[in-house]
Amino acid sequence: MATKNKKMKMMTLDQMKDKDIGKVGTPERDKYEFDLRMEVLGDMIKSVRKERNLTQEQLGELIGVQKSQISKLERNTKNVTIETILKVFRALKANVRFSVEMNESEFKVA
Amino acid sequence: MATKNKKMKMMTLDQMKDKDIGKVGTPERDKYEFDLRMEVLGDMIKSVRKERNLTQEQLGELIGVQKSQISKLERNTKNVTIETILKVFRALKANVRFSVEMNESEFKVA
């Protein structure tokens, strides 16, 4: 077996991220996490649009914006307004739900 | 029994909303639904903050903004960017997750 009797340096994904991107809470890491989420959001728009068999131009027409705008939302996305997100997904007849969960254990003590 | 043999006009909540606010898809109704969500969002910030036993000023310090800004986010909320939402809830050590669900049946045909 490959793993037997082999003292290897192991690293969890979190450890790698801490090392390569920066620890949680640092501005760099926060930015990374944020950019990641924005990218996912853009991908979500794109994939739902595809699912609906719409071109960017067609989706744009539904909402009343240019295709370039849709392109920007799908790729260039740095930050968006909730309103915009809802507008887009409503046009795609998809429901957006956002929920907040707080881990009970933390903080509660202080 | 009160309901027996009594031809009453009944109305579902949705029917009432259609009638009083406007049918789904109209600008008025859309605005209503949006405003509602924004209000809920503001309430969520407030209630999580309370849960953490923080004043607006303290939460503001965590993020790096004035207490007046927090107040506005909790009440005056017309529209917000994702970034702001995430910033606030991260400071509150709460997780925001948003998901998109599309009802398979619809649209798929066209």
Place this chain on the structure above:
DNA sequence: AAAAAAGTTGAATTATATGGAAACTTTTGG
């Protein structure tokens, strides 16, 4: 019932998201 603390509001400013137009690049269909 004062004083202090917490929250709200309005006016003003700054930062940036939204958007259009047009040129450009990539992908797709013949």
Place this chain on the structure above:
DNA sequence: CCAAAAGTTTCCATATAATTCAACTTTTTT
């Protein structure tokens, strides 16, 4: 391989979200 369609990018204008400051109101504490 060529043409058309789809998607991207850049430059620019405009709208509006984010923010502060200071005065004001409401709530809490003593």
